[in-house]
Amino acid sequence: MSLSPWQQHDDAFQAVIGPGPELRALLEVSEYPFAHEAGVFIAETDELFITSNQLIDSSGTRKVQINKCQLNRQTGCLSREEIPNEMIHMGNGGVNYEDGILFCAQGSMTEPSGLFKMERKAPYTTTPVVTSFLGRPFNSVNDVVVHSDGSIWFTDPIYGFEQGYRPRPSLPNQLYRYDPATRGIRAMADGFSRPNGLCFSPDEKTLYVTDTDRVHGDGSFDSHRVSSIYAMDVVFYHGQPSLVNRRLFAMADAGIPDGIKCDMEGNVYSGCGDGVNVWSPGGVLLGKVLVKGGCANFCFGRGGELFILNEKRLWHAQLAPTVKSALLRI
Template identity: 35%
Template sequence: MHRRTFLGRAAFGFALTAMPREAAAAPVLHVDDPDFAAVVDRDARLTSLYSEGRWCEGPCYARHLGGLVFSDVRSNRMVLIGDDGKTRTFRDPSDNANGNTLDAKGRLVTCEHRGRRVVRAETDGSLTVLADRYGGQPLNSPNDVALAPDGALWFTDPIFGISMPDEGIVREPAQAARRVYRIDPDGTLTGMSDALDQPNGLAFSPDGRRLYVSETGASLNPEGARAILAFPVENGRTLGAPSTFATLDAGVPDGLAVDADGRVYAACGDGVRVYTPDGRRLGRIATATDAANVTFGGPDGRRLFIASGPAILAIDLRVSGAAHG
């Protein structure tokens, strides 16, 4: 989830190569480290695939569905952009769907704000509820979801979908905390961490031994945290004490993705920031509007899809995304 309208925009950094403003399809690459060249070609193009949303989120590339599925949270629907470039409505209404991923069998899993639940789409089109209550009480508003190497699904549960009327139904939280949860392959739901104020995007390292989670407490509290935390994952199912992987001076990090070499891609107010596994910032792919989420996909897994305000953007990289499941 974005919440940067509360915070204002961070100023864009210095661009090594000045790009003409009229070339809207060309990315502005902000280079912080020469190793950024291993990620993206300086001549790579940023293409707009869709521009009719209200707030686009949860991009998920699903080859068997024919392309990229994403949520338009505030329009209460989901859209599919086919590999042929054509768009069609995928689910309407969507219960203010947000994050999406594929499970270990390739089925689409979706976080719903309005339903306060995580659901799985079956081959016949029906939805199976994977999680909607914890400790006998409704969840807050599941936000983003990721597949772990062992086939478990992990998701975040902040309060954005029950505090913003255009993204769900305003209610008082029933949970005492905003947690990161794990859904075992057998369906068992476990609260894994309540260490974050407002957990948001999440992604695993390629070997599954580290979980990255966006802390977006500053979205609702200007004095709150705005960082990416890294949790060690022990035995595939236990989280150790988190460490700060990266911090922001303004705005908040949102959706996360990881490439096959372990680099971390964070959707932020000024575009997609790219970090090495040890937290060194390589550079940024600037977007005209706040970036909310990011994922890899395409025929060879090297296309980076960016949900950015009303738009879905894409850029081809030199690296592919990490594969789980």
Template identity: 35%
Template sequence: MVLFKVLSGIVVIAFTGTLASVSESQLPSQAIFVDPRSFAVMGPNADFRNDSFNMLFNPTSTTPPFFQIFDERFLTILGGSPSFREIASDPTFAFAHEAPVYNEPTDEVFFSSNDGGPLGMSDLNHNNVISKISMKEVEAALSANATGPVNVPITQLNLSDSIQMTNGGTGPYNSSILLVTSGRGSSPPSIVLVNPLPPYNATVLLDNYFGRQFVSLNDIKVHPTNGKIFFTDVDYGFLNLFRPAPLMPFQVYRFDPDTSAVRVVADGFNKPNGIAFTPDGNTAYVSDTGASGGFLGNNLTLPASIYAFDVDPVTHVFKNRRVLAYADAGVPDGIQLDSDGNIYSGCADGTQVWAPDGTLLGKFFLGMSTAEMIFAGDGRLVILAETKMFLAKIAAKSIPLGGPSRN
């Protein structure tokens, strides 16, 4: 089948069902294949995009949510019968922003609301919130409603006042949720361990760099083999008007949980944001969201890229920097990997997926911004889209995020 979309006098063709050896009947439901050859030349009279944040690439005008496929390898990620459903919604509150952590023992996903941004209900005088959703309840709701969206209730947590403006999370780490906070006002950014069970006791692990406050911590991951904790620091707290002006560069740090030693492992970014490691720990990925400037506005000439680095096995410094990908929609925010090393990142149109060689394989296309996502076990990708949450049931498998076993 061939789908046609007329753009300013030219025809953009999206071939569905012509993926190499894949027949049309084998293309999964909710999936559209957009052949890169169909838009390689658009012609001088084409309606070109001049805003990557608000003008999204959907040449088939397909109604979201759907799987937008650019490379047949994306079919391996999706599997034979994927599904893509909305599982929670609140149009008045950006409750689902970042810091997703899946806690397998309770089958729950924890996450934070937007900190300082639109509909975040948080600012210099108000903290953001951590919530959780029961995947057992999600599965029950989806089973009871075969099609369309469901709206599973979420539970807000009452956490310690030491946790101010949470923006990143990972784990479970030593059976706890590992969070980074941006801080608020004079309250310092920090790394915090939170028990996933009531009363959600919290322990601050780090809140300074040799007596200096960080700028506003953004994202965090545990190295899969050496167990060190790596995190990014950037000025979004200042740009969202709840933190003082920066007094340090925007960098990536390593924290040793055994000695509490902290050091810089990478610099030279405009706005270092998401961070992730390959399953073997040899490669680190860091997104630079410089194009998104908070109250300064967006600047499309600044980075919207993911960079790859080799991780030095002794010093843990990130070296041999190279570009993995440049996002075509907004900026690549949080990063997650699957067991095959494919790289997932939240962008202005949903979640985009690149192969380790940098090829854009496909998108979980929502037509709206997502900052983060998390595998809730194998085959379940939970996507945070500010005022909505989505669940994609696919074939891809998760990787452990808590570091090496300490047993």
């Protein structure tokens, strides 16, 4: 007898999953872990852009593969296209940006880490957005979110150096804000061990950041280290944003909290070692969508859809149709 994938910890979880939640595998690829990070849903075309976990290509080079998946609403099936890209080295997180997608490139020994905008259609023209902190190279930019004022916020841990494909770090593990209008960049928060996923609350008054120190890029795993989500208030001094009142929001009991998103009710979702965990805005664990092997990241579709990236599998979870993403608001 199989266990239910819907693990309730609080009565309020029923409002999240609705009366008839469903979970099914959309696509499986045996050749390599194609479904690892990013998860960028394009509502107009029902397309999903994702990045793979690390793999070795036919030439023996370590790389990350960008994939575009097309959802057929009539059949419920998903087709996949591999997108070659010579500018986005070791791609990771991503987010909808203007008429394209903003990808995090972790970089290589010779190519920079930073943020790159890629067009959604072939030939997938790609342009760099920011590739250094005032001339100092980033470590390995991990995840990114865009504020309604147009500013871009992103995390930069040292995973690339630990995994052997980036030079020795020249910056701390920090969180940054880049303003495309002025090309100004600021370090917004430090004190993290391994800053990873990030997202804003629906009203953008709170920023959530995951710290995945429990797992280091060298393969070491220590349960004494942090695997938590922190919340910070976004306030303004002299007309500029600052982050204050940093506090522990939640700790993931299984694995690490990696990718993170909010719904329009302010509930906080994170990809963890056992699937997608869901907390209330006050930090109460409401429940989990259990997926064997867990997930690093996920994204919302429309009307309560979740696309869960599970390495060699991509899952579709249907929550309550009233659930809407705080990012896309659909």
